[in-house]
Structures are given as C-alpha cells and as structure tokens.
Amino acid sequence: MNSIKNILLISFLFLIVFCNAQNPGYLGRRIIVSTGVRGMPFVGKLLAEDNNLDFNLRWSANAEFVISKQISAGYIFERVSDKIFLDNMSVSEQLPIVYYTSDVEHNPVQSLKSAAFFCGNNHGMFVKFYKNKKLGAIAPIGQYFIMEYFFNNTNIKDDGRYFNNEDITLLHSVKSRTFAIGWGVQNVYYKYLTVDFRFGLGYNKVGFHAKVDGEYENPLFYKAESKLFSDNLFMLKLSVGWIIF
Amino acid sequence: MNMKNKILISGVFLLLSGFVFAQDFENYKELSSDGTIPMDFITLANDKFEQDKTKISEDEQRHKRKVKEQFYLESNFSISEFLKSGNVLFNDPVSNYLNEIYNNIKLSNSFLNDEDLRFYTCKSTIINAYATHAGIIFINIGLVAKIKTEDELAYIMCHEISHYIEDHSINQYTYNDEIDSNKGSYRRTSWEKKMFSKANYSQQHELIADSLGLIMYSNTNYCINSPVEALGNLKTYNSPFSKVLDIQKSFFESSNISFPDINIVPLDSIEVEKYDDDNNSTHPDIDERMEEIADQLSQPEYDVDSIKTKTLPNKFQKLAQFEMPHLYLEKGMTIHALYCVMSLLEENPDNKYLNGMLCNILYAISQNSTCLKNYPDRDEIADFKHSQRDYHKDLKYSCADMQQLYLFLNKMSNEQKNSLAIVKLLAFISDNNVGDSDAMMLRLRDLTKMNLSYYSDSKPIKNLIERDSVFAGIYNDEKQISRSEIKKLRNSYREEDESKSIIVSTRIIKNSSIDKTDDVASGEENGEVTESKESLSEEEETAETGTSKDVNTNTGSDKNEKKDKKEKKLKAEPDRILFVTPEFRKFDLRKNQAYKFQASEKALNSYQKKIEDNADLLEIDHVMLSTLNMGAADVEQINDISLINTFVDEHNNNSPWTMSSKKEEIQNLISKYNTDKIVFVGTYSFHMSRDVGSEIYMVFISLFLPPAIPFAIWHAITPEFRTFTYVLLYNLSTEKVDYYEVEYMKMNGNEGVVNTTMYYSFMKIKNL
Known part of the structure; x- marks a missing residue:
C-alpha cells in the first residue's frame, strides 16, 4: 500500500511540474513554498472532549505549483503534536507509579488522570481552483476552492507516567486518510511574499467510524481515533510563503 | 491712467500685434501647444490642494472648513485632469493672444497685478468660458470663433475675472452644501425648490460678474458698447458663426453629380426649437442680462460719449473658425462640421485645407450613413447608433440654416452621399496631385470598397468609371481585392473546421506514401479518408483559381503556410x-x-x-x-x-x-x-x-x-x-x-x- 501511495504522490508531482500549459503564474513565477499553521478553536472541546481552548495546531510545509490560469496544485506535509487527556485511568491498566510514590492522600485526583501524546505526520496533495467568472482570480492570487487528500500517520505515546519506563512507550498507531474541501484567499505582497488563509471541512474515515460506532474498550484508543474526526472536521489555516521561480 | 498713456500703450499694442505670426491658412495646421509647459500642467494636484488648504481660516466653523477643504480637493483634481487631457492648449497663438488682452486689462486695473491669472484655450466648440478658483480661466475655441471683436473678448474675460475675484466657485459649492445638508430652513424643502435655489444663487453670481466685469472693462480703452454685443452673441449660441449660411445645391452639384429630386427647404419654413424655459438654469436670461448692462451703462459714471467707440477686430477669429470643422468632426457632429466648412469656403473657396476638410467630412457622412443602414444591429455600433440618434434629435435646436443643411442631406440616399463624397475626393485628388499612399486616396478606396454592390446601378459612378481613369483604376482594383478577400474568408472557414483540416492533412500524408500506421494513429480509417477525398474534389471544382492550393495534393503547401505563419509571428515579435x-x-x-x-x-x-x-x-x-x-x-x-x-x-x-x-x-x-x-x-x-x-x-x-x-x-x-x-x-x-x-x-x-x-x-x- 505504501508503495502505491508513494507512486501516486510522485506521479502527481511530476504531472504538475512538467505541465507545459501556457500560464502566467505571478509575474511568470509558478512555484511557491510556504509554511503554515492549521487549527480550529472549540471543535476539540465540542466533539472530542478536549480542553476548552484546544486549537489543535498543526504546522505544515507546502509546495504549490501554478498549472494554469485557474488551477494550481501541490504537496503538503504536516506535523501533528498534541496531547490528549482522560479523566480516569485508561492509559495503562496499572496504577501509575506516582500513585505509589506521591502523597495520594493530599493529591489523589491528579494521580488518577491520564494523558498521552498524540503525534505524527500527515502528507498529501491538494488542488486549488481559482474562481474566475464570478469572483475573479488568477492563480496564485485570489479566492479559491481547494480539495486536499492526506495520508495521516498518527501515533499515541505514553507521556512517561504510567509504564514506569525510562523511554516513552508507543501505545497505539493509526493510519488513516483525510479528504478535505475548503475555501480560501491568497495574495502576494512585496512581489514574493504570499499569504494564504483558508477554511476547510474534512472527513477522516477512521475518525468518523470511531465517533459513529461509539466507545471502544480502551477509552484512550477511542479518544485518539475520534480526535482524528474532530481535528479534521473544521480547519482554519494560515500560511506564509515565498514565490521562488 | 491719463489719456496720453492710454494712447501710447494702445499704439505699442497695435505695433506688437502687427508682428504676430501670420497663419498660413492654405496649408493650415491645427492648433497645438508649444514652448515650455506651464507649472499648472506639471504640479501635482495634491500639492496644489495642500497649498490651497492653507488659505482656509482657522476661525471658521469646523464644518465650513471641511466643506472648503472638500471643494479644494475636488476642484484641484478636476482641473488637473482637465489640463492633462490634451484638450487644453498653452503657448498657442490663441492663448497668447488672450494673455495679451489680459495684460491690457491689467494695465487699466492695477489691483489685478496682485493676482496670478492665466488664460488657456480649450479645444471645444461650445461657446463658453470658465473661471476656476485656481486663477486659471479657460476660453473655448468656439467662443473665440464666434466673437467678432477684441473688445467683446475683453469684456468676456473681465466677466470671468470677476468670478475669480469674488470667489464665486467656492461660494456656490458651500451654498449647495448648505442646501443639501437639509438643515435649518432647508429641512423640509422639496428637491425642485432646492434646485431652484441653487440655480438662483448661480444666476445672481452671473449678474454680479456682468456688473463687476463692466466696471473693470470700463477702465480699459476698449469700446464701451461692446459688452452688450458680447452678451448678444450668446443669444445665437446654437450657431457656430455669426453669419447665416446661404445653402445652395450648386455647392454639391457638378458635371458628375446632381440632385434633381432634392430641394433645399426654405429658411423661413424651419422652426428652431428652444429649450424649455428653465428656472433651474445656472445662467439668467440673456435679454435680462443685456438690459442690466445697458442700465448700468446709462449711469453717469459711464460717460459713453467720451469713451472710445471704435472696436478692434478679433485677430484670431478666423483661426478659431478654421479649428471648428475638425473639432466637430472629432465629436461625430458631421452636420456642424460641414456647416462650418461651407461657411468658411464662401470666403475662401480655393483654400486647400478647407477643401480637404470638406472631403474628410463628406467621407465621414457617407461611411457613417452606410454603417447605420447596412449594419444596424451589430453590437460594435450600438453606442454609435445611440449617439447619432441623440445628435440628430438635438439638431432641432440648431440655427435654421444648419437645419436646412441637415434636411437636405437627410433626403439623400446612402448611394447619393457616397457618390457625392467620391466626386469631391476625386476632384481634390486630381487638383492636388495626391499620391497613392496618401490618406485621401485611402479614403477614396475605402468608400469604393464599402459600396461596390450598388455601383453597377449608380449613374454618377458609371459616368466616373467611364470618364475618370484614376477612379476606374481604383474601382477595378477594389473589385479584384474584394474578390480575393472573399476567397480568403472562404478558405479560413475551411481551415477553422477541425475535422476538415484533419482530413486535409491525412490526405496529404497518404499522398506522401507514409506508412499506413500513421493513418491509423491519426484515427482516420481508410473509408473516411476516401469520402473526404471525394468531398475535397467537389471543393476543388467550386474553388476559384488561387484557392485550390489549400486543398490540392501539393504535400508541402499546408505545412509551408503554417511555417510561414509561425515565422511571421516570430519576426513580428517583439513589437513595440x-x-x-x-x-x-x-x-x-x-x-x-x-x-x-x-x-x-x-x-x-x-x-x-x-x-x-x-x-x-x-x-x-x-x-x-x-x-x-x-x-x-x-x-x-x-x-x-x-x-x-x-x-x-x-x-x-x-x-x-x-x-x-x-x-x-x-x-x-x-x-x-x-x-x-x-x-x-x-x-x-x-x-x-x-x-x-x-x-x-x-x-x-x-x-x-x-x-x-x-x-x-x-x-x-x-x-x-x-x-x-x-x-x-x-x-x-x-x-x-x-x-x-x-x-x-x-x-x-x-x-x-x-x-x-x-x-x-x-x-x-x-x-x-
């Protein structure tokens, strides 16, 4: 599966790069590299019982190629690093070591809380359609409609409290895919600097089923997988980039 | 200033004016700007605005200060745009003449030495002048063409100077703002009453300017009766020139063309419509103004008997009149243009420039008319159609002789207009030894090309073809060119049709004995190619000579054409x-x-x-x-x-x-x-x-x-x-x-x- 995925990605990239369609880009320049931040306040709280102000921030690096007057496409790499919290013991079937070593009479609640690292990489491709007739846009400037397809690799790791190990323990690994659509606007300043702001709606299959099917035996796994749903459902993304050539 | 000095200065002025550059009217060159560009044209509007802002008193109310600021902003930017539009002339003979007259006025009105007033000529046919807050006064060519004497011009300039001295433009603006703010007494006033108030205020300004202008004027040694005459010119605003044109059919007829069925409508049967008595006009009734001036002149301080009564001629009236035909033509007002040229030709019948302009105008009338008749529904002429319709509708307000001309031309058919233009053009070309590439020759070719379809029925044209070898040559050329253009069009339709071009190219490939797999790769089966071969043969039969090369078995022809096109494009790049x-x-x-x-x-x-x-x-x-x-x-x-x-x-x-x-x-x-x-x-x-x-x-x-x-x-x-x-x-x-x-x-x-x-x-x- 991995090899098919890689072939697809590389073919996609080659198709874009070697596209000979006559198009202007921005002053003839067609390749933009950018970095951005994606997140959305309150969604985690609403859907995945995250913290109140969980922004679910993800850092990303993008490469965008202008294909024609209205279309650009590219590659996106995202880094996820988050923490999930659980009210009760669910990371490990054992009581955490702190339970034994700390003054539980005075600090009982804390020792029974659980937390885990939720981290991983997403990478995928996107296509932007810069609207013309109604809204007016010429790639890479203007308002656009975007379709994205991600391959998500998510790992759930112990935060060091529960297994009494020196190393952080990998508890669970999820591979999933996300399909997202969105709307955004991109502009260029000082001839090279791009600023891109967009809003999106995504569908992560694993996360969707986790949410719909209900709670798992292991609440941590349930929370992690349903977090995939809430993290990708609504997203705001702000990117800053540079038009290289 | 005593009488001796006045006479001395007038004498010097007369002497100087004798050295004014004499215009060559035979090979008349239209007016253009000259010399150093004045600062008015170069200074940024924003800089002018910042300077004007300093004139606003700090003691005034905040709202009034804002209104004045807004006025200066709008006024400076509008003036700047107008100056840079190319419609304003500087250092041209007319502007220089106006500034000389102003110097004369200044000599007699010393307070004007503190004012920095500049006069520029506008390329406009409208009989009007404008004073701005910035000390710039625009005088239209139309006004200079109308006015007979320098004295009348001087009075009009004094009138405009009065507007400037009294700050009428900014006062009107602040007054209008007060009305529009709906405050105080204007709170419950209807829109019509507001318009009337604004117009009334403006009319008062005009009367004040008339009066103050007269005071300024009376200090000069120009004829004291001229102000009334100057205002009298405005009564005939609907006529470009002062005299009435005597329109005769003989002007249009010659041995090659006549209009036996069309008669000139008598002048006294034509009704000149007037615009509705409009209380909302910014200017008072002219008769009222003339009466006011006459009353003022009857006051004791104006000792009419002792003041000079002989007038000076307007030295540049003729030049301004020569400008009018081309200005009208540029606006599409062909009847007015023709009227002006005919009027000038009465006094200068052999003038080369005027005869050339006549040809231009008749050409434009013919082309415009043909366009409206033959292509009334085409998108690209929609705006032109509407503007011409409005122009013809408004001709009812023009002077009677102008309407007479319009009615005469209106009765002509398209073909008659075209024939008339051709006859005049041919006469001009033969009289002036015009070369093949000259614009007049191009116009003649243009007219011929546009109207080939009816030439076989047109008696004047048939006569011309028989008698005039130049025209016969042109006629035959255009006939030949249009035939080949029709062929090219037909071929280009063929080439644009994709399926046919594939068929053409596969046939060429087949005839070149290229491997059959190429035919398969192109998607054409043998059967299709065969069919197309038959259809191409039919085309070959119907195609005239010179076109069959596009569809014949000449293998390189299609490729060569494409190669030529590519090379031509490359050679054409980069175009400046x-x-x-x-x-x-x-x-x-x-x-x-x-x-x-x-x-x-x-x-x-x-x-x-x-x-x-x-x-x-x-x-x-x-x-x-x-x-x-x-x-x-x-x-x-x-x-x-x-x-x-x-x-x-x-x-x-x-x-x-x-x-x-x-x-x-x-x-x-x-x-x-x-x-x-x-x-x-x-x-x-x-x-x-x-x-x-x-x-x-x-x-x-x-x-x-x-x-x-x-x-x-x-x-x-x-x-x-x-x-x-x-x-x-x-x-x-x-x-x-x-x-x-x-x-x-x-x-x-x-x-x-x-x-x-x-x-x-x-x-x-x-x-x-």
Whole structure:
C-alpha cells in the first residue's frame, strides 16, 4: 500500500511540474513554498472532549505549483503534536507509579488522570481552483476552492507516567486518510511574499467510524481515533510563503 | 491712467500685434501647444490642494472648513485632469493672444497685478468660458470663433475675472452644501425648490460678474458698447458663426453629380426649437442680462460719449473658425462640421485645407450613413447608433440654416452621399496631385470598397468609371481585392473546421506514401479518408483559381503556410508598444465622496512603474506616454497624447469603418515611435459595503458553527473589494481594436492583484 501511495504522490508531482500549459503564474513565477499553521478553536472541546481552548495546531510545509490560469496544485506535509487527556485511568491498566510514590492522600485526583501524546505526520496533495467568472482570480492570487487528500500517520505515546519506563512507550498507531474541501484567499505582497488563509471541512474515515460506532474498550484508543474526526472536521489555516521561480 | 498713456500703450499694442505670426491658412495646421509647459500642467494636484488648504481660516466653523477643504480637493483634481487631457492648449497663438488682452486689462486695473491669472484655450466648440478658483480661466475655441471683436473678448474675460475675484466657485459649492445638508430652513424643502435655489444663487453670481466685469472693462480703452454685443452673441449660441449660411445645391452639384429630386427647404419654413424655459438654469436670461448692462451703462459714471467707440477686430477669429470643422468632426457632429466648412469656403473657396476638410467630412457622412443602414444591429455600433440618434434629435435646436443643411442631406440616399463624397475626393485628388499612399486616396478606396454592390446601378459612378481613369483604376482594383478577400474568408472557414483540416492533412500524408500506421494513429480509417477525398474534389471544382492550393495534393503547401505563419509571428515579435496615460482610480463607495483623489494620484506613480516592470519582464519593447512626471520641455509628449486622445474620441464618435481624419498625423506618430500599437491600461479599485444578505448569512453560519465566528467577525469589519483592470490595444494602422480585456478580481487593488492581472493581459497581448 505504501508503495502505491508513494507512486501516486510522485506521479502527481511530476504531472504538475512538467505541465507545459501556457500560464502566467505571478509575474511568470509558478512555484511557491510556504509554511503554515492549521487549527480550529472549540471543535476539540465540542466533539472530542478536549480542553476548552484546544486549537489543535498543526504546522505544515507546502509546495504549490501554478498549472494554469485557474488551477494550481501541490504537496503538503504536516506535523501533528498534541496531547490528549482522560479523566480516569485508561492509559495503562496499572496504577501509575506516582500513585505509589506521591502523597495520594493530599493529591489523589491528579494521580488518577491520564494523558498521552498524540503525534505524527500527515502528507498529501491538494488542488486549488481559482474562481474566475464570478469572483475573479488568477492563480496564485485570489479566492479559491481547494480539495486536499492526506495520508495521516498518527501515533499515541505514553507521556512517561504510567509504564514506569525510562523511554516513552508507543501505545497505539493509526493510519488513516483525510479528504478535505475548503475555501480560501491568497495574495502576494512585496512581489514574493504570499499569504494564504483558508477554511476547510474534512472527513477522516477512521475518525468518523470511531465517533459513529461509539466507545471502544480502551477509552484512550477511542479518544485518539475520534480526535482524528474532530481535528479534521473544521480547519482554519494560515500560511506564509515565498514565490521562488 | 491719463489719456496720453492710454494712447501710447494702445499704439505699442497695435505695433506688437502687427508682428504676430501670420497663419498660413492654405496649408493650415491645427492648433497645438508649444514652448515650455506651464507649472499648472506639471504640479501635482495634491500639492496644489495642500497649498490651497492653507488659505482656509482657522476661525471658521469646523464644518465650513471641511466643506472648503472638500471643494479644494475636488476642484484641484478636476482641473488637473482637465489640463492633462490634451484638450487644453498653452503657448498657442490663441492663448497668447488672450494673455495679451489680459495684460491690457491689467494695465487699466492695477489691483489685478496682485493676482496670478492665466488664460488657456480649450479645444471645444461650445461657446463658453470658465473661471476656476485656481486663477486659471479657460476660453473655448468656439467662443473665440464666434466673437467678432477684441473688445467683446475683453469684456468676456473681465466677466470671468470677476468670478475669480469674488470667489464665486467656492461660494456656490458651500451654498449647495448648505442646501443639501437639509438643515435649518432647508429641512423640509422639496428637491425642485432646492434646485431652484441653487440655480438662483448661480444666476445672481452671473449678474454680479456682468456688473463687476463692466466696471473693470470700463477702465480699459476698449469700446464701451461692446459688452452688450458680447452678451448678444450668446443669444445665437446654437450657431457656430455669426453669419447665416446661404445653402445652395450648386455647392454639391457638378458635371458628375446632381440632385434633381432634392430641394433645399426654405429658411423661413424651419422652426428652431428652444429649450424649455428653465428656472433651474445656472445662467439668467440673456435679454435680462443685456438690459442690466445697458442700465448700468446709462449711469453717469459711464460717460459713453467720451469713451472710445471704435472696436478692434478679433485677430484670431478666423483661426478659431478654421479649428471648428475638425473639432466637430472629432465629436461625430458631421452636420456642424460641414456647416462650418461651407461657411468658411464662401470666403475662401480655393483654400486647400478647407477643401480637404470638406472631403474628410463628406467621407465621414457617407461611411457613417452606410454603417447605420447596412449594419444596424451589430453590437460594435450600438453606442454609435445611440449617439447619432441623440445628435440628430438635438439638431432641432440648431440655427435654421444648419437645419436646412441637415434636411437636405437627410433626403439623400446612402448611394447619393457616397457618390457625392467620391466626386469631391476625386476632384481634390486630381487638383492636388495626391499620391497613392496618401490618406485621401485611402479614403477614396475605402468608400469604393464599402459600396461596390450598388455601383453597377449608380449613374454618377458609371459616368466616373467611364470618364475618370484614376477612379476606374481604383474601382477595378477594389473589385479584384474584394474578390480575393472573399476567397480568403472562404478558405479560413475551411481551415477553422477541425475535422476538415484533419482530413486535409491525412490526405496529404497518404499522398506522401507514409506508412499506413500513421493513418491509423491519426484515427482516420481508410473509408473516411476516401469520402473526404471525394468531398475535397467537389471543393476543388467550386474553388476559384488561387484557392485550390489549400486543398490540392501539393504535400508541402499546408505545412509551408503554417511555417510561414509561425515565422511571421516570430519576426513580428517583439513589437513595440506605446502605453498611453495609464490610470489608477480608487473608490470607497461607503462614503459620500466616493472617489479617493489623493490616494489615486499617489498610487498612479507606482502603477506606472508596475506597467513598465511587467512589460520588461515579458520583454515587450515599450514607450510610456504619460502626463505624470513630465518635465517642462516635454511639450511634444503632451501634443502626442492630445493627438492620440483625439483619435480615440473620433473613433468612438464615428462609425467603426470611418477612417480617422487625422490619418496623416497618425502616420507621422507611427514613424516617430516606430510602432502602430497603442495600449491603454487602467485599474479601478472599489471598496464597498457588504450586502445585508451576506452579513445575515455569516451570522447564521456562526450561530450554528461557532468555529466560523472568526470568519464572521472578519466579514463584518472588512469592506467588500472589487478590482477591475482593463487593457485596450488599438492598432493605429488599421484603426481597429486588436485586443480588449477586463480582468476582474474580488479583492483589494493591491500590488499583487494589480501585477497579476496586468501581467496576464500583457502576456496575451504579446502572444497575439
């Protein structure tokens, strides 16, 4: 599966790069590299019982190629690093070591809380359609409609409290895919600097089923997988980039 | 000033005027600006505005200060635009003459020495003059053409000077603002009453200017009776010249052409309509004004008997009159143009310039008429059709002799108008030894080409073909050319049809004995090729000689043509382009004063630079013709801009098939800049309020989707943006628009947006 995925990605990239369609880009320049931040306040709280102000921030690096007057496409790499919290013991079937070593009479609640690292990489491709007739846009400037397809690799790791190990323990690994659509606007300043702001709606299959099917035996796994749903459902993304050539 | 000094000064003035450059009317050259460009044209409007702002007293009420500031802003920017439009002349003979008259007025009115007044001539046929707050007074050519004496001109100038001295323009503006503010007594006033109040105030200003102007005028040694006569000229505003034109059929008829069935309508049977008695006019009734002046003159301080009664002639009336025909023609007012030329020809029957202008006008009348008759429903003439309709409707207000001329021409058929134009053109060409490439010859060819279809039935044309070898040659040439053009059209339709071109190419491949697999690869089966071979044979049979090469078995012909086309395109690149007066305008439609004068002017500088940078990026050879950043010595630039603007206006005001009357000058311009392509570029950027529907929609979304709240907030506080960038490419040789594009973006008109739309449009121009 991995090899098919890689072939697809590389073919996609080659198709874009070697596209000979006559198009202007921005002053003839067609390749933009950018970095951005994606997140959305309150969604985690609403859907995945995250913290109140969980922004679910993800850092990303993008490469965008202008294909024609209205279309650009590219590659996106995202880094996820988050923490999930659980009210009760669910990371490990054992009581955490702190339970034994700390003054539980005075600090009982804390020792029974659980937390885990939720981290991983997403990478995928996107296509932007810069609207013309109604809204007016010429790639890479203007308002656009975007379709994205991600391959998500998510790992759930112990935060060091529960297994009494020196190393952080990998508890669970999820591979999933996300399909997202969105709307955004991109502009260029000082001839090279791009600023891109967009809003999106995504569908992560694993996360969707986790949410719909209900709670798992292991609440941590349930929370992690349903977090995939809430993290990708609504997203705001702000990117800053540079038009290289 | 005592009498002795007055006589001395008049004598010096007369002597000086004797050395005024004598105009060559035989080879008349239209007026253009000359010498050093005055500071009025070079100084940025924003700088003028900042200077004017210092004149506003700090003691005034805040609201009044704001209103005055707004006035200075609007006035300075409007004047600046007008000055740079190419319609205002400086250092031309008429403007210099006006400034001489002003010096004379100043000598007798010493208080004017503290005022810095400048007089410029406007290329307008309207009988009017305007005083601005900035000390600039514009006098229209139409007024100079109408006025017979220098004395009358002097009085009109005194009238305008009075407007300036009394600050009438700013007073009117503040008064109008007070009325429109709906405060105090104007709170419950109807719209009609407000209009009347404004008009009444303006009329009072006119009467004050008449009176003060008379006082100033009376200090000079011009004829005291002239003010009444000067105002009397305004009664006949509907006639360009003072005298009545005697229209005779013999002017149009000759041995080659006659109009036995058309008669001239008697003058006394023509009714001249007047505009409705309009209380909302900004000027009082002329008779009232004349009475007021006559009353004032009857006062004891005006000792009419002792004051000079002999008038000086208007030295430049004739020159101004010579300007009128081409000014009217440029506006598409062909009847007025013809009227002026006929009037001038009465006194100068052999004048070469006037006879040439007559040919231009008759050509335009014929082409315009043919266009309206033969192509009434075509999109490209919609605007022209409407403007001509309005023009003809308004002719009922013109003087009786003008209407007489119009009625005579109206009775002519298209063919008669065309024949008349041809006869006159032929006569001019033979009298003046005109060469083949001359513009007159081109006009003759144009007329012949447009009307070939009826020539076989037209008696005058048949006669001309028999008698005139030049015309016979042209007629036969055009017939031949049009035949081959029809063939080319037919062939181009064939080539555009994709399926046929594939068939043609596969047939050629087959005939070249290329491997059959090529036919298979092209998707053509043998059967299809066979069928197409038969159909091509039919085409070959019906095609006239010279066309069959496109479909014959000559293997290289199709490829060679394509190769030739590619080479031609490569040779044509890069073409030089002349960018003309780019514009950048910003509007904020949320405010009362929507146009952002200062921001627009400020952005224009960098906008011009963007145009040049984008052209350089695409390696387009270009020249920028712009009034921004002009030096004092760039008078040629202003004249060239004026010529181009005139050319475009004329193109818009006449039919698309009417050749410009400025063909010769345009050809010189093409040689000067080594290009025949001019490009107009502009960007309009709008800020506007979002509509209520979209606001409600965002609030609704954010209620159901709290994560969308940041979007809703951003949506609520930011305006909606629209940016339009247009690019228009005119070909001066063919007088056609080669390319026109408007790129529209729903974003703010910042650097990125402007650059991207401009670059895209330039790229398309380069690939034309």
